[in-house]
Amino acid sequence: MADQTLNAEGLNCPLPILRAKKAIKGMSSGQILEIRATDPGSVADFAAFCNQTGNALVSSSSEGDIYKFEIKVS
Amino acid sequence: MLDAKNIENAKSMSIIVTKGSLDWAYPPFILGTTAAAMDVDVTMFFTFYGLPLLKKELNLKFTPLGNPAMEMPMMGGHMAMPNIVGMLPGVGAAAGTMMKNLIKKKGVASIEELREAAVEAEVKMIGCQMTLDLFEYKREDMIDEMEIGGAATYMEKALQSDINLFI
Numbered sequence: 001m002a003d004q005t006l007n008a009e010g011l012n013c014p015l016p017i018l019r020a021k022k023a024i025k026g027m028s029s030g031q032i033l034e035i036r037a038t039d040p041g042s043v044a045d046f047a048a049f050c051n052q053t054g055n056a057l058v059s060s061s062s063e064g065d066i067y068k069f070e071i072k073v074s
Numbered sequence: 075m076l077d078a079k080n081i082e083n084a085k086s087m088s089i090i091v092t093k094g095s096l097d098w099a100y101p102p103f104i105l106g107t108t109a110a111a112m113d114v115d116v117t118m119f120f121t122f123y124g125l126p127l128l129k130k131e132l133n134l135k136f137t138p139l140g141n142p143a144m145e146m147p148m149m150g151g152h153m154a155m156p157n158i159v160g161m162l163p164g165v166g167a168a169a170g171t172m173m174k175n176l177i178k179k180k181g182v183a184s185i186e187e188l189r190e191a192a193v194e195a196e197v198k199m200i201g202c203q204m205t206l207d208l209f210e211y212k213r214e215d216m217i218d219e220m221e222i223g224g225a226a227t228y229m230e231k232a233l234q235s236d237i238n239l240f241i
Binding site: 014 | 180
């Protein structure tokens with residue numbers, strides 16, 4: 001279960017990343033942030049974001065037009 | 075400024091911002107805020123027509139003039155605008171309104187929103203002293219977060235940065 005969820009549906013680049021970063025800042029290490037987005041570019045962007053920031057991308061999936069990501073805060 | 079000393083693999087980036095129209099304001103603010111979100115230490119240097127992007131009150135304009143690559147989505151197709159049409163009274167303002175509506179409809183951030191995010195992420199924003207002088211901008215009309223500097227201030231940052239962009 002996610003500790004926090006972020007609804008980034010309808011937001012375009014780079015807003016999902018900026019909102020996610022803001023959420024992560026307020027969370028503690030080991031907690032899970034779940035993000036729901038509709039921007040197809042967010043699939044590559046969240047992978048790159050996690051790669052660079054050291055937060056773990058636990059899952060990246062899609063259901064219809066919704067992209068779902070789970071990030072474990074480092 | 076982000077304290078990058080304690081972050082492993084910390085990077086830094088500088089951007090020279092020279093253009094202040096609605097469309098050209100996007101690349102520097104998108105890259106600056108995103109880099110900051112990725113723990114990059116970001117410095118933006120606003121000079122010439124980029125400097126108005128640091129005014130407290132933003133009123134960004136857009137023009138299709140001299141931009142043959144601009145194609146607005148229109149009724150399932152795309153519409154470019156010949157310069158002679160773009161020069162007609164009211165056409166520039168109408169194109170600007172169209173652009174702002176499109177931005178809102180597509181969930182793209184406004185420049186105001188991105189600038190706010192840059193301030194929150196402690197992006198260092200330097201206003202060019204020479205440009206302030208040249209175009210007679212007042213310090214009090216610019217945002218409080220603006221620092222003032224010149225070419226040497228920028229160069230010092232650029233020499234320490236992993237990425238330097240000119241936009």
